[in-house]
Amino acid sequence: MENEKGESSSIFKMGNSAQERSLPYVPDCYAVPPSYEPRDALDSNFEIVPTIDISRLKGSDDERRGVIQELSSACQLFGFFQIVNHGINQNILDDALEVAHGFFELPAKEKKKFMSNDVYAPVRYTTSIKDGLDKIQFWRIFLKHYAHPLHRWIHLWPQNPPEYREKMGKFCEEVRSLSLEIMGAITESLGLGRDYLSSRMDKNGMQVMAVNCYPPCPDPTTALGLPPHSDYSCITILLQNLTGLEIFHLSAHGGSGRWVLVPEVKGVLKVHIGDHVEVLSNGLYKSVIHKATLNEEKTRISLASLHSLGMDDKMSVPYQLVNNENPARYRESSFNDFLAFLVKNDISQGERFIDTLRIKD
Numbered sequence: 011m012e013n014e015k016g017e018s019s020s021i022f023k024m025g026n027s028a029q030e031r032s033l034p035y036v037p038d039c040y041a042v043p044p045s046y047e048p049r050d051a052l053d054s055n056f057e058i059v060p061t062i063d064i065s066r067l068k069g070s071d072d073e074r075r076g077v078i079q080e081l082s083s084a085c086q087l088f089g090f091f092q093i094v095n096h097g098i099n100q101n102i103l104d105d106a107l108e109v110a111h112g113f114f115e116l117p118a119k120e121k122k123k124f125m126s127n128d129v130y131a132p133v134r135y136t137t138s139i140k141d142g143l144d145k146i147q148f149w150r151i152f153l154k155h156y157a158h159p160l161h162r163w164i165h166l167w168p169q170n171p172p173e174y175r176e177k178m179g180k181f182c183e184e185v186r187s188l189s190l191e192i193m194g195a196i197t198e199s200l201g202l203g204r205d206y207l208s209s210r211m212d213k214n215g216m217q218v219m220a221v222n223c224y225p226p227c228p229d230p231t232t233a234l235g236l237p238p239h240s241d242y243s244c245i246t247i248l249l250q251n252l253t254g255l256e257i258f259h260l261s262a263h264g265g266s267g268r269w270v271l272v273p274e275v276k277g278v279l280k281v282h283i284g285d286h287v288e289v290l291s292n293g294l295y296k297s298v299i300h301k302a303t304l305n306e307e308k309t310r311i312s313l314a315s316l317h318s319l320g321m322d323d324k325m326s327v328p329y330q331l332v333n334n335e336n337p338a339r340y341r342e343s344s345f346n347d348f349l350a351f352l353v354k355n356d357i358s359q360g361e362r363f364i365d366t367l368r369i370k371d
């Protein structure tokens with residue numbers, strides 16, 4: 011973000027190319043507390059991250075039931091799973107990553123048009139989380155833009171690289187229809203039926219793209235791309251070019267949990283359970299705490315597509331999941347409520363939206 015003199019508070023001088031932005035050292039404002047980065051507890055056993063063949067959702071009743079069971083177990087144990095055979099062509103994934111990278115390589119002048127720290131802006135470009143306001147800064151540059159309905163927002167997106175709108179637009183449309191399919195399976199797995207949220211998500215549902223760039227970092231052990239957090243959305247579908255995403259596996263280590271590095275396998279998409287599915291399930295499914303770690307040599311790009319109900323549409327605990335023994339554990343809230351929370355709170359300090367929704371016994 012720029013002050014009156016036109017200087018950026020960010021070390022990244024947001025306009026330059028990723029290479030020029032790279033510093034030979036990590037300034038103090040980027041140093042994260044050791045508790046954010048417990049390297050010794052990292053589980054590098056890739057096998058344990060659940061992977062689901064999503065094509066079976068369209069198969070026989072038995073196949074669909076099998077997927078629903080796997081999904082339910084992944085949502086309870088991890089709040090996270092990977093999907094294969096999702097039906098999105100590899101070219102579409104590669105093209106979206108390519109135009110995202112191309113955008114961050116543009117000269118300052120181009121990118122500055124989108125610079126904003128207003129969390130309500132439908133298109134904004136900035137660094138960290140709230141640049142200049144976060145107590146700790148994060149080694150991340152990002153473009154955030156709304157993506158659904160596409161015709162309403164696409165004319166606000168970058169026109170450079172020239173194929174940005176077409177290629178990112180195609181990716182967004184494909185990922186959105188996948189999100190509806192997955193949400194149908196999630197509500198079915200909760201006994202609410204496949205169409206419990208369909209019309210609300212279909213008509214007014216939001217899709218927000220976080221197009222993230224993490225330049226090479228001279229000391230990846232001291233800084234982070236993003237601190238531990240959960241997403242406010244129903245689900246997030248994520249595509250990355252390199253490993254770096256770590257999730258907190260709650261059920262590991264007798265419930266004390268541990269960090270797991272998510273593997274990168276070409277073509278595999280990642281699905282995060284967000285705060286609003288935790289509410290929807292009355293706490294049976296957990297929104298996954300995750301963070302973005304850094305690479306010493308390479309620029310990491312991730313495309314996080316967040317899917318939620320409409321701006322003012324409230325997610326509440328369904329009456330079907332509530333009885334005397336199992337009362338509602340969360341207050342209702344909307345996407346707009348999350349934005350108000352984001353304005354007032356510093357996520358870099360570990361504040362979580364979901365914690366503000368819990369109903370105390």
Ligand SMILES: O=C(O)CCC(=O)C(=O)O
Pocket residue numbers: 220222236241248250254255256300301302312314
């Ligand atoms: O870059 C990543 O792997 C994580 C991105 C993320 O968590 C987000 O944009 O909310």
Ligand SMILES: [Fe+2]
Pocket residue numbers: 239240241300314
């Ligand atoms: Fe996230």
